[in-house]
Amino acid sequence: xxxxxxxxxxxxxxxxxxxxxxxxxxxxxxxxxxxxxxxxxxxxxxxxxxxxxxxxxxxxxxxxxxxxxxxxxxxxxxxxxxxxxxxxxxxxxxxxxxxxxxxxxxxxxxxxxxxxxxxxxxxxxxxxxxxxxxxxxxxxxxxxxxxxxxxxxxxxxxxxxxxxxxxxxxxxxxxxxxxxxxxxxxxxxxxxxxxxxxxxxxxxxxxxxxx
Amino acid sequence: xxxxxxxxxxxxxxxxxxxxxxxxxxxxxxxxxxxxxxxxxxxxxxxxxxxxxxxxxxxxxxxxxxxxxxxxxxxxxxxxxxxxxxxxxxxxxxxxxxxxxxxxxxxxxxxxxxxxxxxxxxxxxxxxxxxxxxxxxxxxxxxxxxxxxxxxxxxxxxxxxxxxxxxxxxxxxxxxxxxxxxxxxxxxxxxxxxxxxxxxxxxxxxxxxxxxxxxxxxxxxxxxxxxxxxxxxxxxxxxxxxxxxxxxxxxxxxxxxxxxxxxxxxxxxxxxxxxxxxxxxxxxxxxxxxxxxxxxxxxxxxxxxxxxxxxxxxxxxxxxxxxxxxxxxxxxxxxxxxxxxxxxxxxxxxxxxxxxxxxxxxxxxxxxxxxxxxxxxxxxxxxxxxxxxxxxxxxxxxxxxxxxxxxxxxxxxxxxxxxxxxxxxxxxxxxxxxxxxxxxxxxxxxxxxxxxxxxxxxxxxxxxxxxxx
Numbered sequence: 230x231x232x233x234x235x236x237x238x239x240x241x242x243x244x245x246x247x248x249x250x251x252x253x254x255x256x257x258x259x260x261x262x263x264x265x266x267x268x269x270x271x272x273x274x275x276x277x278x279x280x281x282x283x284x285x286x287x288x289x290x291x292x293x294x295x296x297x298x299x300x301x302x303x304x305x306x307x308x309x310x311x312x313x314x315x316x317x318x319x320x321x322x323x324x325x326x327x328x329x330x331x332x333x334x335x336x337x338x339x340x341x342x343x344x345x346x347x348x349x350x351x352x353x354x355x356x357x358x359x360x361x362x363x364x365x366x367x368x369x370x371x372x373x374x375x376x377x378x379x380x381x382x383x384x385x386x387x388x389x390x391x392x393x394x395x396x397x398x399x400x401x402x403x404x405x406x407x408x409x410x411x412x413x414x415x416x417x418x419x420x421x422x423x424x425x426x427x428x429x430x431x432x433x434x435x436x437x438x439x440x
Numbered sequence: 441x442x443x444x445x446x447x448x449x450x451x452x453x454x455x456x457x458x459x460x461x462x463x464x465x466x467x468x469x470x471x472x473x474x475x476x477x478x479x480x481x482x483x484x485x486x487x488x489x490x491x492x493x494x495x496x497x498x499x500x501x502x503x504x505x506x507x508x509x510x511x512x513x514x515x516x517x518x519x520x521x522x523x524x525x526x527x528x529x530x531x532x533x534x535x536x537x538x539x540x541x542x543x544x545x546x547x548x549x550x551x552x553x554x555x556x557x558x559x560x561x562x563x564x565x566x567x568x569x570x571x572x573x574x575x576x577x578x579x580x581x582x583x584x585x586x587x588x589x590x591x592x593x594x595x596x597x598x599x600x601x602x603x604x605x606x607x608x609x610x611x612x613x614x615x616x617x618x619x620x621x622x623x624x625x626x627x628x629x630x631x632x633x634x635x636x637x638x639x640x641x642x643x644x645x646x647x648x649x650x651x652x653x654x655x656x657x658x659x660x661x662x663x664x665x666x667x668x669x670x671x672x673x674x675x676x677x678x679x680x681x682x683x684x685x686x687x688x689x690x691x692x693x694x695x696x697x698x699x700x701x702x703x704x705x706x707x708x709x710x711x712x713x714x715x716x717x718x719x720x721x722x723x724x725x726x727x728x729x730x731x732x733x734x735x736x737x738x739x740x741x742x743x744x745x746x747x748x749x750x751x752x753x754x755x756x757x758x759x760x761x762x763x764x765x766x767x768x769x770x771x772x773x774x775x776x777x778x779x780x781x782x783x784x785x786x787x788x789x790x791x792x793x794x795x796x797x798x799x800x801x802x803x804x805x806x807x808x809x810x811x812x813x814x815x816x817x818x819x820x821x822x823x824x825x826x827x828x829x830x831x832x833x834x835x836x837x838x839x840x841x842x843x844x845x846x847x848x849x850x851x852x853x854x855x856x857x858x859x860x861x862x863x864x865x866x867x868x869x870x871x872x873x874x875x876x877x878x879x880x881x882x883x884x885x886x887x888x889x890x891x892x893x894x895x896x897x898x899x900x901x902x903x904x905x906x907x908x909x
Contacts, residue, residue, distance in 0.1 A: 247760055248635050248735045252874040257855045261507055262520045263482050263527060276876050281862070307636035310669060311874060312853075313571040315587035333639055336605075336671040337571055337585055344589035395603060397462050408589075409490070412467060412597045415459060419495070419599050422458045422469055432692035432700045433471045433564060437498040437536065 231346030233405035234377055237327055239300035241373040242290050243361035244274075249304065250311035251338060253277065260316040269316060270323030291324075295369045303361045303373075304331035306354065309338025318345050328375050330382065332357050343398050346405060348377060350392050360384050377403060445710025447607050448676055449642045452582040452707065456565050458599055465603045470499070471564035473594050474550045475537070477504035477524045478855060479569030483591040484531035496598040497536040501559055502528060504542060505549045506855045510787075510818050510845040514542060518857055540822075546689075548821020548847045551575035551789035555659060556823055558688025562677035562704040567594055572789045572871065574665040578658035579685070580677030580707055582642075585666065605672065606640050606716040609709075611647030614724035619905040621799065622657030623791060623869070623888035625649065626664040627729040629721055631739040638670030641717065644709060645675050649723045655684040656795040663790045664871055667736040676708035728904050731873045731886040732776055733764030738873070740776060742891065742903045748772035767875055768883050769863070777901050779885075783866035784815035784896035785878070786842075786889055788852035791869035792820030796889040797828050800869075801836045803893035803907055809841035810899025816843045818850040842896065854879045867895040 259265060259272045277289045285292045291299065302308075302321070308331045309317060318341045321329075327347060332354040334342075342349040363385045364371055371385020377399060382390040401408070412419075427434040458467040473496075475483065480502050487494060494500060507521035508514055517525070525542075532539040540546030546557055550568050554560035554576050562580035567573060569591040576583035586594070594600055612625050630637070643665050650658065658675045665673025675681075682701050685691045692700040727741040740746070749761040749772050765772055770779065786792070786800050797819060809815045817837045819825040825847055828834055834844045851858045852870035859879025860866045866884050869892050873884040885901060894904040 245756075246763065247756070248737070250735075250872070250874045252853075252872065252877050256876060256880075257853050261478065261518070261524070261855055263485055263524070276880070281881070307639065307669065310635055311571065311666070311872060313569060313585040313587050315589060318587070333636055335669065336639060337587060337666075341587035341589065344587060395462075395465070397465055408601060409492075409593050409596050412593065412599055412601065413492075415467070416495075416597070418458055418467075419469070419597060423496070423598070426469065430563075430700075430703065432561065432696050433499075435498040435690075437496075 231344065231405050234327065234346055234348050234402040236376045237300060238372050238374040239327070240295050240298045240369060241301035241303050241360070241364050242296040242299035242369070243303040243364055244290060245305040245361055247305045248307045248310055251309055251314050251317035251335065252311055254309065254317040255314065255320040257314070260314055265316065266319055267323065269320035273320035273324045300325050300327045301373050301375065302326055302329045303357060303364065304329055306332050308334050310335035313337040315341045315344070318342055318347060322347060330357060330360060343401060346402060348375065348402055350375065350382065352390060352392050356390050359388065444714055445712035447709045447713045447715065448580070448644060448674060448707055449582065449607055452563050452565070453604060455563065461601065465601060467599050468565060468602050470567050470594050470598055470600055472554070472559055472566040473500040474554055474566065474568040475500060475502035476506050476550050476568070476570065477508065477528050478506040479588060479591055481524050481527035481531060482588060483569065483595050484535060485527065486592045487595050492596045494535040494537065494595050499598060500537045500595070501540070502532045502537055503540040503547050503550060503553055504528060506849045506853065508542060508848050509856055510848040510850040510858060512846060514846065516857060521856055543822065545823050548824065549789045549792065549849055551663065552792060552820030552824065555579055556688070556821055558685050558691030561685065561691065562681060563707050567600065571666045571671070572663055574671060574673045575659050575663040575789055577662040577665065577672060577674035578655060579681055580674060580704065582672060582674065584671045605642045608638060608641040608643045608670070608717040608719065609715040610643055610645050610719045610721065612645065612649035612721050612723050613647045614649055614722055616649060616723055617726065619728045619890065620723065620726050621888040621890065622653060622660040624726055624729045625721065625723055626661045627731070627736065627739045627886065628726050630664065630668050630736045631729070632721065633668065633719060635667060635735045635737040636669040638665065638668035641670050642672040642674065643668065643670045645673060650675055651678070654795060655680055656793045659793070660790055664736070667871060677704045728888060728891050730776055730891065730901055732768065732770060734767055734873055734875050736873060736886060738764055742777055742901065744776060746770050746772055746774050746776055777903055779901045780865070781813060781867050781895050781900055782864040783860050784813060784892050785851045785866055785868040785870065786816065786892050787818030787820065787850050788870035789820065790871045791889045792818060792824065794824050794827050796869065797824070797833050800889040800893040801833045803890050803897065803904065804840040804842060805836050807840055807897045809896045813896055813899050815841065815896040816845055816851065818845045819847050821847050851878055853877065860884070867892045867901060
């Protein structure tokens with residue numbers, strides 16, 4: 230069950246390159262296995278974070294103070310495009326990221342964030358650029374504040390922005406709702422649908438093997 | 441004036457609404473859930489640990505593809521890959537889920553076997569823990585990739601909470617010029633509207649080039665929808681679709697077939713349906729495409745020149761091009777053709793079907809892979825492999841110096857130890873040229889099967905239209 234998300238004031242790291250895909254966020258071989266969760270934080274952004282010899286790349290923002298403490302990412306267009314691997318979200322979460330502010334995200338990555346209590350915020354590119362510039366002007370010392378209830382962002386220089394979010398998803402994050410449990414409460418509706426649909430589209434509904 | 445026409449998306453969507461949660465969000469019934477060896481075991485174990493049962497195992501199907509080796513005898517499958525396969529076997533069996541296991545007809549890349557077995561049908565909702573699930577839209581299905589949490593949700597409920605996407609129609613108009621394939625059309629579109637051009641949309645592909653295109657080409661087109669940013673892509677089902685599906689193992693038969701095809705004929709978007717966005721591509725102006733960078737939007741015609749960052753004014757775009765060229769080891773302004781390659785990979789859910797292998801074999805026939813190039817052909821499924829062998833395609837490839845392998849995802853995503861080496865360059869028929877996608881520091885150029893075969897023969901990126909001239 231995801232942890233509820235309410236308010237956050239934290240160090241933010243701008244990662245402004247376009248099209249950072251989920252392969253770049255977490256390499257597939259880190260995700261092969263049934264018990265990878267909890268091991269992924271140090272592998273997030275591996276190809277950017279580490280040099281070929283395995284040492285830290287000092288040029289990468291998350292290897293520098295205070296950005297190592299970042300709980301917010303400010304991202305370039307189309308962050309999280311590509312694969313459906315939820316491990317991309319897990320790896321960010323395990324390195325302490327709780328909110329991501331960008332002008333657009335990969336659709337599946339975006340949905341995966343909500344499933345894990347991470348808040349992805351979509352705002353205009355001008356706002357993203359301005360937040361990144363504000364953060365950089367303070368060498369990362371200036372915090373960004375995010376208030377989900379009020380749907381506001383406060384920049385390090387004191388600028389206020391509002392953001393839009395699907396009300397249902399907002400509620401889910403605020404309360405840390407477990408979607409599986411909620412949907413299962415409506416299992417009678419699911420089974421009723423299947424019964425009606427079986428008559429209308431018999432080619433969809435196979436007989437169940439007796440297990 | 442009556443009500444405006446409805447899109448195919450709206451028709452399929454509305455038919456699957458179990459409950460409306462808000463103006464734009466519904467609980468949808470999921471007709472087909474496909475599991476693979478990477479995500480399936482985790483989901484099934486997750487269900488078990490919550491004390492839940494698989495809701496509708498008869499609508500759930502599994503096959504290993506991602507983490508298995510494609511070497512003969514599956515030699516070299518990693519220890520973890522073997523454990524995943526073992527868990528998949530145990531947990532699907534315990535849950536009553538049909539597993540298409542290795543060496544059995546039906547095994548293969550999930551997005552190859554769904555259509556091939558007739559599991560994927562027009563008008564049905566299909567999900568899989570894999571972003572290329574959009575492939576199945578080529579049959580007129582509403583198909584999309586999901587993450588691990590949603591996968592668990594579907595296992596537990598056979599339903600999914602989804603927000604209705606916006607709609608986009610892309611019309612490919614005209615006759616395909618020589619050497620131009622489905623892969624070239626969709627790469628050109630991605631180059632045209634960008635890797636985020638379809639974000640938040642379900643894309644319907646239409647136009648005369650799509651109507652004339654065989655089903656396997658439509659599957660390739662829909663496969664790359666996610667590289668446009670669209671998690672769903674679809675093509676209206678037509679007589680070609682029905683002929684493709686007729687007689688397949690899980691397709692309806694007899695009276696039910698008649699009933700199904702009548703229903704499927706109602707699915708295409710109404711002529712007056714309104715889309716949120718429309719794009720038209722004149723395919724007659726296209727030539728074979730190849731990517732030069734680290735996003736599928738970094739694509740040019742094979743006769744083109746690699747973008748030169750010095751001629752780009754916008755600093756963000758200039759930096760993006762420089763970053764890509766640095767990773768790819770390429771010089772801005774140089775012609776892309778003639779770039780030497782180390783690897784050629786023909787396979788993946790994008791381009792590993794029989795027609796893809798035939799197209800590559802036609803180029804390979806009677807020729808030799810250039811020295812210094814390793815070239816692999818990885819059929820998409822056990823059935824594709826058997827049909828290809830029956831036609832002698834494997835012989836054509838092996839005589840030309842290609843390696844003929846067992847079905848699976850292989851080198852497309854490097855989840856199984858099958859990788860392109862650091863700094864090495866591959867022309868691949870797969871779907872992603874991302875940084876490290878085919879292995880750490882591997883350099884990938886995406887192209888069609890025929891273009892990939894041409895590169896193998898030439899030893900460099902080559903214009904398939906001039907091979908043998």
